[in-house]
Amino acid sequence: MKPATTPQGGPWPLSQAITTFWRFPSPRILATFLVVVLAIRLWLGAWSAWHALIPVVLLAVHPFTEWLIHVFLLHWRPRKVLGLTLDTVAARDHRAHHKDPPHLPLVFIPLPTLWAGAALVTAAWLLLSPDLPFAFTGLLSTTAIALAYEWTHYACHVPWAPKSWWWRSRVKHHRLHHYKNERYWYGVSLHLGDRVLGTLPDADQVPRSPTARDLEARGPA
Ligand SMILES: [Zn+2]
Numbered sequence: 001m002k003p004a005t006t007p008q009g010g011p012w013p014l015s016q017a018i019t020t021f022w023r024f025p026s027p028r029i030l031a032t033f034l035v036v037v038l039a040i041r042l043w044l045g046a047w048s049a050w051h052a053l054i055p056v057v058l059l060a061v062h063p064f065t066e067w068l069i070h071v072f073l074l075h076w077r078p079r080k081v082l083g084l085t086l087d088t089v090a091a092r093d094h095r096a097h098h099k100d101p102p103h104l105p106l107v108f109i110p111l112p113t114l115w116a117g118a119a120l121v122t123a124a125w126l127l128l129s130p131d132l133p134f135a136f137t138g139l140l141s142t143t144a145i146a147l148a149y150e151w152t153h154y155a156c157h158v159p160w161a162p163k164s165w166w167w168r169s170r171v172k173h174h175r176l177h178h179y180k181n182e183r184y185w186y187g188v189s190l191h192l193g194d195r196v197l198g199t200l201p202d203a204d205q206v207p208r209s210p211t212a213r214d215l216e217a218r219g220p221a
């Protein structure tokens, strides 16, 4: 399997991985949003034991959300409807990411997608929550999960070599998705979605896909 390469070459220490991560706009925007939302949440007060369930439920749902977004949004195949090509920035950038996995700017959530997602998620929490403290606990949890996802995906693409089995497992499965077969290993930060939905095979049982680096070659759905 081809490892992630960088112009610098060689394994990175954690400090270099962290410094490089913060050079990109998406982590900075998410971290700023996280701090602002945390400040508002602390100011609102009105803590309730029920609120502790929100991050637990979101973490339980997250592997499936991640799987669905990867399969249906990021691997969306452009198609013509009434002469118009239906495509999204997220899908276009993900195809470019598959073409050149080590190219770091393409590893992060595209900014138009990030802003649209932030607006949608904020509106959903504000409109659907029973009160403001509940809404901001939800928003805080969602933002923390999004930032953790960005770090995990980034960590799979840089030559930082964490020793723990947990990190090694993320890196191994994500590289299999990029370099062996793009139809499996859709989870990035958690693999429960793959396990339940049948896309976490033994790597030896899966053929190498000729389109893993070229999603466009698969043609329209
Ligand atoms: Zn990737």
Ligand SMILES: [Zn+2]
Residues within 6 Å of the ligand: 070, 074, 075, 094, 098, 177, 182
């Ligand atoms: Zn993919």
